[in-house]
């Protein structure tokens with residue numbers, strides 16, 4: 001961590017959340033400003049390019065210096081997780097969270113949540129296919145979304161099983177669907193599918209537990 005990072009971490013205030021991972025602060029579309037989406041896209045491109053880059057020694061030296069300078073500038077703007085744009089910008093793919101594969105929600109209703117999702121170069125597993133872990137990340141997030149829709153409350157994943165049925169391609173718009181199969185008390189049983197066109201890539205079977213008041 002740089003000195004700037006150390007300073008940023010020290011500025012994190014008392015944790016304002018009230019159970020789960022939902023902040024008191026309202027979800028907004030203006031944190032980070034009107035160009036925050038472009039910023040996120042540039043970060044994603046950086047991740048994509050880094051995944052495939054093979055820089056020579058001279059370029060590595062140059063890139064390290066550029067990235068150090070960039071990281072120092074970014075670290076100076078760090079705030080706590082509850083107020084950062086990443087994860088709260090509902091107008092951007094995956095709520096502006098660049099750690100998630102980008103998806104855009106197309107339907108939210110009694111049948112659950114449907115989204116168009118694209119794994120990118122950064123999500124490479126092998127031979128131009130998505131890494132299975134990233135497929136699980138996608139299911140966890142969209143599954144958690146479907147659980148929240150079904151119970152109108154925050155829940156956490158107790159287990160999540162993925163059946164990998166066929167190769168999940170990169171850089172291809174996919175259809176991800178998650179829905180509440182049944183609810184038993186605090187237990188929300190979520191199912192999900194991931195399709196490339198008509199081809200089933202993966203299926204999810206998961207349990208989310210509704211959090212009690214104040215539960216972390």
Ligand SMILES: CCCCCCCCCC(=O)SCCNC(=O)CCNC(=O)[C@H](O)C(C)(C)COP(=O)(O)OP(=O)(O)OC[C@H]1O[C@@H](n2cnc3c(N)ncnc32)[C@H](O)[C@@H]1OP(=O)(O)O
Nearest residue numbers: 140141142144145148155156157158159185186187207209
């Ligand atoms: C719109 C925004 C959308 C955002 C989406 C974001 C989604 C991201 C979701 C996540 O990634 S959360 C992070 C990953 N998950 C965790 O870190 C959870 C870690 N585990 C825990 O915190 C607790 O184990 C958990 C909250 C899941 C459950 O603990 P509790 O103490 O609240 O529940 P309890 O142990 O009393 O169990 C309640 C019921 O669930 C059952 N249960 C709990 N864990 C189970 C399990 N693993 N398998 C089967 N059943 C399970 C348990 O048997 C019991 O059944 P009964 O009511 O019938 O007796």
